[in-house]
Amino acid sequence: MKRQLSSLAWAVWQRNLDVFSKTWQVNLIPPAIEPVLYLLALGFGVGAFITDIEGVPYIRFIAPALFAVSVMNASFFECTYGSYVRMYYQKTFDAIVATPVTIEEVIAGEILWGATRSLISAGIILPVLVLFGVVDLPGSLLLVPFAFAAGLLFASIGMCFTAVIPNIESINYPAFLFITPMFLFSGTFFPLDLLPPPLQAAALAVLPLAHVVNVARALTLSTGWGFLLLGLLWIGIAAPILFFFALRLMKRRLIV
Amino acid sequence: MREVIRAENLEKRFGDFAAVKGVTFSVAEGEAFGFLGPNGAGKTTTMRMVQCVSPRSGGHLEVLGMDPATDAREIKALLGVVPQEDNLDPELTGYENLRTYARYFGVAKDVAEERIARLLAFVEMEKKKDVIIEHLSGGMKRRLVLARALVNDPRILVLDEPTTGLDPQARHLIWDQLQGLQAEGRTIVLTTHYMEEAERLCDRLVIMDHGGVLIEGSPADLIDQTIGRQVLEAEAVPAVLSCLDRHGLRYDLVGRSVLVPTDDPAQMTGTLLHECGSIKLATRPTTLEDVFLKLTGRRLRE
Numbered sequence: 001m002k003r004q005l006s007s008l009a010w011a012v013w014q015r016n017l018d019v020f021s022k023t024w025q026v027n028l029i030p031p032a033i034e035p036v037l038y039l040l041a042l043g044f045g046v047g048a049f050i051t052d053i054e055g056v057p058y059i060r061f062i063a064p065a066l067f068a069v070s071v072m073n074a075s076f077f078e079c080t081y082g083s084y085v086r087m088y089y090q091k092t093f094d095a096i097v098a099t100p101v102t103i104e105e106v107i108a109g110e111i112l113w114g115a116t117r118s119l120i121s122a123g124i125i126l127p128v129l130v131l132f133g134v135v136d137l138p139g140s141l142l143l144v145p146f147a148f149a150a151g152l153l154f155a156s157i158g159m160c161f162t163a164v165i166p167n168i169e170s171i172n173y174p175a176f177l178f179i180t181p182m183f184l185f186s187g188t189f190f191p192l193d194l195l196p197p198p199l200q201a202a203a204l205a206v207l208p209l210a211h212v213v214n215v216a217r218a219l220t221l222s223t224g225w226g227f228l229l230l231g232l233l234w235i236g237i238a239a240p241i242l243f244f245f246a247l248r249l250m251k252r253r254l255i256v
Numbered sequence: 257m258r259e260v261i262r263a264e265n266l267e268k269r270f271g272d273f274a275a276v277k278g279v280t281f282s283v284a285e286g287e288a289f290g291f292l293g294p295n296g297a298g299k300t301t302t303m304r305m306v307q308c309v310s311p312r313s314g315g316h317l318e319v320l321g322m323d324p325a326t327d328a329r330e331i332k333a334l335l336g337v338v339p340q341e342d343n344l345d346p347e348l349t350g351y352e353n354l355r356t357y358a359r360y361f362g363v364a365k366d367v368a369e370e371r372i373a374r375l376l377a378f379v380e381m382e383k384k385k386d387v388i389i390e391h392l393s394g395g396m397k398r399r400l401v402l403a404r405a406l407v408n409d410p411r412i413l414v415l416d417e418p419t420t421g422l423d424p425q426a427r428h429l430i431w432d433q434l435q436g437l438q439a440e441g442r443t444i445v446l447t448t449h450y451m452e453e454a455e456r457l458c459d460r461l462v463i464m465d466h467g468g469v470l471i472e473g474s475p476a477d478l479i480d481q482t483i484g485r486q487v488l489e490a491e492a493v494p495a496v497l498s499c500l501d502r503h504g505l506r507y508d509l510v511g512r513s514v515l516v517p518t519d520d521p522a523q524m525t526g527t528l529l530h531e532c533g534s535i536k537l538a539t540r541p542t543t544l545e546d547v548f549l550k551l552t553g554r555r556l557r558e
Contacts, residue, residue: 002329011359018356019347091343097309098337099360099408100329256270256310 004104012096012109013116031074032124035066039132042189054191056221063134064216065188067125067143068150072209074121075114075151076179079158080171083110087162093254107250111155111243118151119144135220142219150212153235156242157208163249186210187217204230211235257284260320260412260443261306267314268301275301277467278315283412288434288444290454290461292544294552298467299447300340303416306445308332320411333361336410340417342397344389350400351376351385354407361408368407375403379433395426402433413437415446419453431456451544465552475544482547483508484517488524490537499532508550515546 020027043059050058086092096106122144129135135143161174185195186209192200203210211231218228261283268276276298283289291299304310306319308328317324319331344353351372358368376382379399389397398418405413418434419427434457438444448454454461455475462472471478479485490496492514500507500516508515518524521539528537 002326008360008362011356011362014359015345015356018352019345022347090346091339091341092345094309094339095343095345095357096360098307098332098335098339099357100333100362101360102329 004102005108006105008101009105009108009112011101012106013112015092015096016110016113017116028120028124031070031121032128035070035125036128038066039063039128039134043132043134057134059132060134060221061191061217062189063129063132064143064220065186065213067122067129067147067220068186068209068212068216069183069188070121070125071118071147071150072154072179072182072212074117075153075155076158076174078117079110079114079155080162080174081168082114083159083162084165084168084171086110087254088168097254103251103254104247107159107247108243111152111159111246114155114158115148115151118154119148122147129220136222139219139222143216146215146219149235149239150215152243153208153212153239156239156246159246160242160249163246163253182207182209187213204234208235208238257286259283259318260285261289261445262318263302263306263315264317265315266302266305266312266317268298268305268310269313275467276305279464279467279469281462281469281472283443283445285411285443286438286441287459288438288446288457290458291445291447291464292449292451292454292461292548293447293464294449297464297552299464300416302464303414303445303447307335307337307414333408334411336405336408336413338401338405338413338415338418340420342394342401344397344400344404346389349386349388350381350392350396350403353389353400354404357404358407363407371407371409372403375406378406378436379403380429395422395429398422398426398430399433402430406437410442412443412445415444417447417449419448419450427453451548455544463548463551470551471547478547479542479544482550483515483542484519485542486518486521486539487542487546488516488518488521488528488537488539489513490516490528490535493535496532496535499528503527503531510546510549517542 039059042062047058052058053061093103093106097103126140126143130137130140161171165171185203186207187203188209192203192210195203211234214224214227215231218224259282263282264280266276266279267274279298279302291302293299301310305312305317305324308319308324308331311325320334322331324331345356348356354372354375355368358372363371376385379402381396381399381403384392384396389400392400402418419430422430431453434444444457446457458475460472460474461478462469463478464470471482473481490513492509492512496514500514505516516524525537525539528535
């Protein structure tokens, strides 16, 4: 068997970057505003009723969660809506596989691009969080490379859904039945240990966001190193598996 | 002449459905080879196997001496593909589309720049090269797709219905360009359901239907073999048909007309007018369309 994965995947990544750069104003400003709104509403609004959680002010507790959620959304929706439009409506993948680029490289390039979207989101949100003074420095700077790793994870998950859904409306299933519950129950707005122990274990077993939140929180609060290690381990195992699973599913869908 | 594509008993199945059933053909270097057939005949499926984007289910296939099943990347590096649907990147300009595509082939940057400038001139798109694709007409997009298919300086150009949906001016421009490319020594393989296009461009062609090849040859050969050079066309009224039957003349019923092939139209006209009374008839040269309709029937294809 010849090698199906080469650096040509970066040519696909470059194509997406070129398109993104054309409309960067639309692409950069809204994602920067959303976490600020959450920070204001939840940090100052809800936070006023909560003295502190685990010894830290509420706004400092949710700051890493907001970071994690925007990293998740950036890559997940890039590799669902974005990739689906390119695959189905624009026939971009068909155009690319007519060249020496393989389908595996197309999907790898898409996932790398999804992760890059997470990286870009991180680059926008981190200064906001620093400005609000709710994250520790310099540890929080590690959030930037971590965003890329977390982005690979969520991009791969998104791509798996893209490979199996019959039409673009079906993205609602993972969006509302997977992303929304994860948004609420991953130790984002309240600590995971408030859940009954079996649910807590279940959350850590199957909710990728829970681990991303744990790692991000350890970095911004400089505490909880055990969870950080567990999270990195979980992501380090899950991301490559899901990456290759996405490649396989997409190949099954597109090579007929 | 050297063979650049060879297919023997090529097959493609989708589950229980056989889209291509035992197709055999070969394309020589430098020739223009056409696939004609109604919708669903298996033309596009055959082309997709040649392009190495759809694995064959059976039979033998060789492109430029290599096997698509194992050497897809190497083969694709030498092909230029114009797909049925325009799939340019709509948010990018014409120039950016070509630059992006050149990267997929790993064309070095300076080589690509020089080649893109030449190709944009070739398809007469220099003035519009910085316009976003969304704002271009169908003919302009088609020309850009053709230019894009040439960024890797391909040996074989594969075109799936290259002029469908274009106005006559745009179509003639594309034809001229394709003939120019063939004159440079490139092999051209195309599908079409325009007979005029096939007659004008193809040195040889096959007519396909229901997943198989019905006939193969040059346009002139096909006409000779199937019908003959000239036909008399008359109204298919019972008086005419019974008269033709009475005189044992061979004819084809095509809708409301009856076609009588002949090598001597003047004599045949005289015979018919003399024997069958006052009927309306006309003589004309046979076209590929007559061959096509005779072989594939007139029933509408979905």
